[in-house]
Amino acid sequence: MVKNHGKKQRAKKQAQRTGAAYSSAAAGTTHTHEPLPDMTALPLVPHGSWRLLDLDLAARLVAACRAGCVPCQKSLAKKMVTDARPTLAALAGAVYGTLPTPGAVASGPTRLWAQLAREAVRSRSGETAFAAVAAMSGTDASALLEDALDHWAAGDLRLGQLAHLAPADPMGALREAGIEVVTLDNLDLGDDVDPYHLAPAYGVMPMRTDTPGGPMPMLLLYPETEDAGIEDLESRTDWKHWGLHGMPDMDPAWRLRARIADRSLRGLVHVGQDGEHDVELWRASESVTLPQDWWDLLDRAQHILVVGPVADPEAPGALEATADAGELLAVVARVSFV
Numbered sequence: 001m002v003k004n005h006g007k008k009q010r011a012k013k014q015a016q017r018t019g020a021a022y023s024s025a026a027a028g029t030t031h032t033h034e035p036l037p038d039m040t041a042l043p044l045v046p047h048g049s050w051r052l053l054d055l056d057l058a059a060r061l062v063a064a065c066r067a068g069c070v071p072c073q074k075s076l077a078k079k080m081v082t083d084a085r086p087t088l089a090a091l092a093g094a095v096y097g098t099l100p101t102p103g104a105v106a107s108g109p110t111r112l113w114a115q116l117a118r119e120a121v122r123s124r125s126g127e128t129a130f131a132a133v134a135a136m137s138g139t140d141a142s143a144l145l146e147d148a149l150d151h152w153a154a155g156d157l158r159l160g161q162l163a164h165l166a167p168a169d170p171m172g173a174l175r176e177a178g179i180e181v182v183t184l185d186n187l188d189l190g191d192d193v194d195p196y197h198l199a200p201a202y203g204v205m206p207m208r209t210d211t212p213g214g215p216m217p218m219l220l221l222y223p224e225t226e227d228a229g230i231e232d233l234e235s236r237t238d239w240k241h242w243g244l245h246g247m248p249d250m251d252p253a254w255r256l257r258a259r260i261a262d263r264s265l266r267g268l269v270h271v272g273q274d275g276e277h278d279v280e281l282w283r284a285s286e287s288v289t290l291p292q293d294w295w296d297l298l299d300r301a302q303h304i305l306v307v308g309p310v311a312d313p314e315a316p317g318a319l320e321a322t323a324d325a326g327e328l329l330a331v332v333a334r335v336s337f338v
Contacts, residue, residue, distance in 0.1 A: 033063035046126035047093025051086035065153035089133040092148040097121040109140035110147040200228035217298045221308025242330035254333035263295045
């Protein structure tokens, strides 16, 4: 009796440790899925907060998913949902903290949590994101984990934006873990996919400003998606910080495209040396005829002051407050009439 009891206890502990079914552990038929991915880069993401992560559990679960072993996936996923919510938050955060959107096929809990995941990357604080995972029901947590594991199993994580979270280069560690790290620049999207719709989105507001040389047209950018903002503009442009004093530099490579036929703005782009645009910050979704006096000013100036991002452009003093906070970028762009 004592001997059998000891064997049962050892099998139970082994099942808890490995995630294998109790019957497999008791029979000595447990298995692992080699090679286990190196998960040492996982603590770089803030979503699990400061809590200890179970990297061994994460590695075995991802390996089981890549191997297509359903029994191991079920047992290990159950253990993570029940006992390792910080690890779950980190696994999911590595995916949804950087993807522009969670995707239409993601579950409702994942689509909601993805907003917190992206904010955690921007603020480098995962407390709110982790608290949401910790408070999830078992069903919602399982849905989030399943969605995240689809990306981990496919090895298609887009984690380039995590590079600023640590002084060491996390990309090498992620590649060593078997994760293919790609960005929009090297992602082959195919001819039927428009990369503009995968990037952070902005709206524009035509304005005017006074300069020593007279009035000048101004275009104010405001974020339309959560990933749009000062960090995105700093990474995609070489615009300088501007405090509303003097005039920012003029860069003829930046072009505001305007259509004469209906007095409308068509887009804001940066034109490369080959004559093609390499950055598209804004594209008109519809044709809006501009007031005649503003259009005449644009026609006379042939240049425009572009500033942003301003989160709430219609709020009184929003532009000044953004500039005072040191979070306003600006450039003088050329106007291309078509």
